[in-house]
Amino acid sequence: MSAAEAHAARLKVQMIFQDPYASLNPRLRVDEIVGEAARIHGLVGNGDFDDYVSTQLERAGLDPALRQRYPHQFSGGQRQRIGIARALAVQPSMLVCDEAVAALDVSIQAQILNLFMDLREELNLTYLFISHDLGVVEHLSDRVVIMYLGRVVETATVEEVFQRPNHPYTQALLAEIPTLKSRHKTFTAIKGEIPSPLNPPSGCHFHPRCPHAMPRCKTEVPTLKGIAINHLSACHLNDMA
Ligand code: SF4
Structure with a gap:
């Protein structure tokens, strides 16, 4: 495998972290957090950047009008949606979700789990879902x-x-x-x-x-x-x- 192919393969696997507070850079606005990697890897140009970021935010259930805000202005569930939008922005085929809903309130957990299932259908994604919650495992896994x-x-x-x-x-x-x-x-x-x-x-x-x-x-x-x-x-x- 060439270096370029190995690089592209790495982009295909993205990570969703457990802690939606620690996993976002507090000094970056949401549009930079979500779109930065896609721009660096040439998946979007400067001219299309705003539209591209808006698409990712909408997919993750966030209002694109919030794109200029900082992470501390969002709730835990919204921050996890930002993390999901960031992962989707580099067009992965697989998400590794490490206790991705464990830090959220139970009512918010259900919303994020539904989002994961909708995105799996819509984007034909594969998940490696790491969880101690067997209810979540039964609900989501094959x-x-x-x-x-x-x-x-x-x-x-x-x-x-x-x-x-x-x-x-x-x-x-x-x-x-x-x-x-x-x-x-x-x-x-x-x-x-x-x-x-x-x-x-x-x-x-x-x-x-x-x-x-x-x-x-x-x-x-x-x-x-x-x-x-x-x-x-x-x-x-x-x-x-
Ligand atoms: S019975 Fe099975 S699970 Fe229990 S100690 Fe022995 S090998 Fe391990």
Whole structure:
């Protein structure tokens, strides 16, 4: 791949950050924040700059008339929309969204999630959506990868993960989601503290907290194995099935 091709490929993947307050330069006006990268990369000329920025702002649900304002003049939800407009301005095909709604009020979260889904349809985007909120994951995802202390423990389609979770960690996560069906259910948190990622437990990282832990779990790292079509899980219990 040539340097120019590598450069173009990098533009195709853009990032939406968790903190809409820290991720915007407070000294730049909105039009500079949104349009600067597109201008630098030659996607828009000076003559078309205003129209180009207006299109990005409208796509993200913001009034283009606000383009001369600074980030501190916006709410958290509006700032996240500015971040989305900035990412879209370089015409990406993929957005990496790192806890992109976690810092927002719940009512605003729903608006931004709807915006993400509308933009996916409109622009044919792919998302890598990183989230601790399983409700958000179920709502937005096609395929889910569950990680524990830096290791992938399970991956499958969203339907498979939510209907037939295999790994004990995934099962414990899903058991913690409140549902209307189980109004009187007692909340049961996963037992134990999360170990330090700098000094993770031996064998299966989850063994100190796993209700099914066996002696081999302390010494042997479980590998990801297929347990159904397009469904992988890393748990020694699957060797006994
Ligand atoms: S490998 Fe052992 S400790 Fe790890 S999740 Fe499976 S049963 Fe639990």
